[in-house]
Amino acid sequence: MNTSRLILVVAGSAAIVAGCASGPSSAELDAQTTQMMHASFRDQGIAKMSRLDQDTMQKACSSDVAPSAAVEKSIMEQAQASIQWPADGKFFGDWRKGDKLAQSGRGMSWSDKSADPKGNGGSCYNCHQLDKSELSYGTIGPSLLHYGKNRGITDPNAASAQEVVKYTWSRLWNAKATVPCSSMPRFGHDKILDVAQLRDLMSLLLDPQSSVNAQ
Numbered sequence: 001m002n003t004s005r006l007i008l009v010v011a012g013s014a015a016i017v018a019g020c021a022s023g024p025s026s027a028e029l030d031a032q033t034t035q036m037m038h039a040s041f042r043d044q045g046i047a048k049m050s051r052l053d054q055d056t057m058q059k060a061c062s063s064d065v066a067p068s069a070a071v072e073k074s075i076m077e078q079a080q081a082s083i084q085w086p087a088d089g090k091f092f093g094d095w096r097k098g099d100k101l102a103q104s105g106r107g108m109s110w111s112d113k114s115a116d117p118k119g120n121g122g123s124c125y126n127c128h129q130l131d132k133s134e135l136s137y138g139t140i141g142p143s144l145l146h147y148g149k150n151r152g153i154t155d156p157n158a159a160s161a162q163e164v165v166k167y168t169w170s171r172l173w174n175a176k177a178t179v180p181c182s183s184m185p186r187f188g189h190d191k192i193l194d195v196a197q198l199r200d201l202m203s204l205l206l207d208p209q210s211s212v213n214a215q
């Protein structure tokens, strides 16, 4: 490299450093990112651009300033109020179907013909351990191995199990009712899974015979 080239490189680097020091503000960066995201995606099939729009909770939880205690409280209250309890009081289905849902990460893609939750999996394995036979699983969430067993559930329909049953349903419907900025999808609230699918998952988690509890 000859001297004049070297000077150019050094001058160029200095300009970049100076540029960073007086770079865009965090609000400007947010606006640029939003613009870039809108320019990069398009509506295709059931995957609509509206997926880029954050609701109040998502905005509060993805800001660079953590939400205040009052905002967190209001997120949890709204999430709690959003929970729909099974109209007939039946919380349980078939744990084997629940297991298939828990191990399936498919659905909600532009190539799906319908937005009906029936075609969706729960993706639980992506964040949770569920049973001993799994070759791999994610660890973003706590292990759910022995979820019911560890909570002393021998009969999920017993009166003594009701507190755990309601907590688990609320978790699946809208996790933000318990943890305001939870990264767990809001399966019921966002219509990712329907009531029958949630019942199957409840059985997976709480039936003493299920693959989660019996191994």
Ligand code: HEC
Pocket: 102, 122, 123, 124, 125, 126, 127, 128, 140, 141, 142, 144, 168, 171, 172, 175, 179, 181, 182, 183, 184, 185, 187, 201, 205
């Ligand atoms: C993207 C990651 C993610 C996915 C997918 C996910 N979860 Fe979670 N889950 C979490 C996290 C993180 C927690 C810990 C508490 C919190 O932050 O909400 C959690 C907590 C839970 C809890 C409460 C555990 C306890 O000990 O109180 C249950 C039950 C649960 N998840 C069930 C499920 C089921 C069933 C599925 C699939 C239908 C699922 N989760 C999918 C991230 C996830």
